[in-house]
Amino acid sequence: MSITTIKNLIPFIFALIIIGFIVKLGADNRQLRISNASLTAESKQLNVKNNDLATTxxxxxxxxxxxxxxxxxxxxxxxxxxxxxxxxxxxxxxxxKNNKCSIELIPDSVVDQLRRQADSIRSGKDTNSSDTGKSSG
Structure with a gap:
C-alpha cells in the first residue's frame, strides 16, 4: 500500500471508529434503559411494601x-x-378493737378442728359425716 492510499483511508477508518463508538453507545444506552425499567419496577414494589409495612x-x-x-x-x-x-x-x-370476741383467745383444739374442716372442704372430702354443730330441726 502506498502512502496516498493510506492517507485516503484515514478518514474512513476514523469514520468507522466513530460509527463503532456510536453503535456501542446505542447498545449501552439500550441496556441501561432495560436496567432502569427493571429498577423502576423494583422501586415501585419496594414502595408498596414499605407503605404496607408502615400501615402495619x-x-x-x-x-x-x-x-x-x-x-x-x-x-x-x-x-x-x-x-x-x-x-x-x-x-x-x-x-x-373494743369488741370482746375479737380479743378473746380461741382454744387450740377449736382452731385445729376448724383447719381440718377447711382442708376437707378444699379437697372435697367430708371428714365429719355427723356435724354436731347443726340442729336437726
Missing amino acids: LQNLTDAVTDMNKLVDKEAKRRAAAEMKSQRLQEEVKDAL
Missing part, C-alpha cells in the same frame, strides 16, 4: 397504645380497689 406498624402502634390505656385503667382500678380494701380493713379493725 401504625396499626400495631395503635393497638399497643390501646392496650397501654387499658392497662393504665386497670392499674388505676386496682389501686383504687386496694385503697378501698385497706380502708375497709381499718374500719373493721376500729370496729372490733
